[in-house]
Amino acid sequence: MTVTYDSASQRQSDDVRAVWPAIKKGLRTRCPKCGTGSLFNGFLKVNDTCGHCGEELHHHRADDFPPYVTMVIVGHIIVFAMLHMEMAYEVQPMFYLWTMVPAAIILSTLMMRPVKGAIVGLQWANRMHGFARQPVGADGI
Numbered sequence: 719m720t721v722t723y724d725s726a727s728q729r730q731s732d733d734v735r736a737v738w739p740a741i742k743k744g745l746r747t748r749c750p751k752c753g754t755g756s757l758f759n760g761f762l763k764v765n766d767t768c769g770h771c772g773e774e775l776h777h778h779r780a781d782d783f784p785p786y787v788t789m790v791i792v793g794h795i796i797v798f799a800m801l802h803m804e805m806a807y808e809v810q811p812m813f814y815l816w817t818m819v820p821a822a823i824i825l826s827t828l829m830m831r832p833v834k835g836a837i838v839g840l841q842w843a844n845r846m847h848g849f850a851r852q853p854v855g856a857d858g859i
């Protein structure tokens with residue numbers, strides 16, 4: 719039986735996709751396959767295809783996971799900083815309002831793109847969702 723694939727990138731995807739390199743490329747907001755093409759078109763909109771290698775990127779299903787991961791990371795940083803200041807110094811409560819709230823907003827904004835890129839890279843490397851090879855006709859089409 720002959721199996722055909724619906725794109726050039728899927729034909730050559732019999733190789734193993736390394737997870738950590740794909741995550742690192744995503745952290746740099748680059749295509750998880752080639753590491754050169756830009757992953758995003760806008761702030762958080764993922765390109766449908768890589769402008770450099772043509773890899774299809776529209777299969778990602780990052781959804782709410784990047785904000786969740788960002789909140790966990792930023793939350794730990796903020797809580798650690800607050801606990802440290804609370805134990806080391808005598809801090810007024812309004813100080814936290816004027817420092818930690820902007821810090822949380824700025825850190826979250828800065829981390830969202832790399833975290834989403836890493837998650838798209840993770841999905842790509844593990845062939846999750848549409849990143850898996852799909853032979854033409856496998857779904858009856």
Ligand SMILES: [Zn+2]
Pocket residue numbers: 749750751752753754755768769770771772773
């Ligand atoms: Zn690429």
